[in-house]
Amino acid sequence: DIQMTQSPSSLSASVGDRVTITCQASQDIRNYLNWYQDKPGKAPKVLIYDASDLETGVPSRFSGNGSGTDFTLTINSLQPEDVATYYCQQYDNVPYTFGQGTKLEIK
Amino acid sequence: EVQLVESGGGLVQPGGSLRLSCAASGFSVSSNYMSWVRQAPGKGLEWVSVIYSGGGTYYADSVKGRFTISRDNSKNTLYLQMNSLRAEDTAVYYCARGKKYAGQFDYWGQGTLVTVSS
Numbered sequence: 001d002i003q004m005t006q007s008p009s010s011l012s013a014s015v016g017d018r019v020t021i022t023c024q025a026s027q028d029i030r031n032y033l034n035w036y037q038d039k040p041g042k043a044p045k046v047l048i049y050d051a052s053d054l055e056t057g058v059p060s061r062f063s064g065n066g067s068g069t070d071f072t073l074t075i076n077s078l079q080p081e082d083v084a085t086y087y088c089q090q091y092d093n094v095p096y097t098f099g100q101g102t103k104l105e106i107k
Numbered sequence: 108e109v110q111l112v113e114s115g116g117g118l119v120q121p122g123g124s125l126r127l128s129c130a131a132s133g134f135s136v137s138s139n140y141m142s143w144v145r146q147a148p149g150k151g152l153e154w155v156s157v158i159y160s161g162g163g164t165y166y167a168d169s170v171k172g173r174f175t176i177s178r179d180n181s182k183n184t185l186y187l188q189m190n191s192l193r194a195e196d197t198a199v200y201y202c203a204r205g206k207k208y209a210g211q212f213d214y215w216g217q218g219t220l221v222t223v224s225s
Contacts, residue, residue, distance in 0.1 A: 034211060036152075043201060043215035044152065055213070087152055091210025094165045096142070096154040 002026050002090050006099035014107045017078045021102045023071040023088035032092035035064055035073045038085045038101070047086075048073065080106055109133035109214045111202050116219030123192050123223070129185040129202030129216055137180040140205030142212065143187045145198035145221075155200070156187065157209050170196075192223045 003026035013019050023033070031051040036044040046055045048064035051071055061076040075082055083106055088099040115127040127143070143155040156166045156176040164176050175188040185202050199218040206213035 032208065032211070038152070043217050044212075045215075046213055049206060049211055049213070089152070089154075089210070089212075091205075091208050094157065094210070095167050096157075096210035098152040098154070101151045 001095055002029060002093055002097050004088055004090055004097050004099040006086075006088055006102050008102060009100065010103040010105070012105045012107050013078050015078055015080060019075040019078050019082075019104065021073045021086055021088075021104075023066075023073070023099050025069045025071075025090055028068050029090045029092035031067045032090055033064075033066070033071050034089045034091065035062075036087045036089065037082075038087060039083075044087065075104075078106070109204070111204065111214055111216035113200065113202055113216045113219040116200065116221045118222045118224065119192055120225050121193060121223055124188070124190045125192065125221060127187040127189065127200055127202075127219060127221070129187075131183050131185065131202075131204075134204070135180075136178050136183050136185055140209035141176075141178065141185045142203045142205065142210070143174075143176060143185075144201045144203055144212070144215075145196075146201070146218075147195075147198040150198075153198075154210070157205070158185070159209060189221070192221075194223050197221060197223050 005024045033051045035048040038044045052064045085101045110132045142157040158176045173191045201218045203212035204214045
């Protein structure tokens with residue numbers, strides 16, 4: 001199985017900050033990576049697919065980068081509504097696997 | 108508009124069975140990749156099973172031999188039959204559609220809670 005390792009596990013930042021979350025795959029997954037935003041009581045929402053493509057309707061302050069084994073999710077100009085847990089997920093191989101999540105809070 | 112609505116969750120004793128349903132609208136379940144993903148209370152996301160448009164199925168090792176994914180094309184509904192349930196199966200279960208690739212989930216339902224407890 002492909003292991004997905006996210007860092008950090010949690011972080012606290014101020015409104016307007018630039019935030020970066022990293023995700024490392026245990027083997028080459030090309031660009032077959034999604035990023036999700038997860039809020040309590042709601043279904044996970046896809047932000048980025050194919051590692052760097054912005055899902056329709058997602059604010060442009062979200063961006064993704066990377067290929068192979070190393071990936072990043074960046075939030076430019078953090079907003080209060082961005083408080084959530086963020087997950088990366090690979091879909092190169094079954095079983096599809098998720099990172100352990102990064103909990104983002106506002107200072 | 109694409110919509111997924113899960114149902115069938117509830118409280119079940121260890122060793123019991125439950126069947127979850129996911130009613131789809133705005134697209135055809137039979138023409139798309141469909142998965143079940145779960146999230147235990149306070150934990151992360153775990154993929155459970157996928158059914159391909161061609162009918163092929165795959166399962167996570169943790170549920171293989173106990174869970175069965177299926178669909179009813181006439182009802183445009185996805186199912187998850189869960190047998191021999193264990194406490195560690197307690198979770199919110201989501202159905203999700205594959206966008207371009209089977210595991211590239213774009214639409215998710217709101218989830219249904221399964222609690223396995225005596």
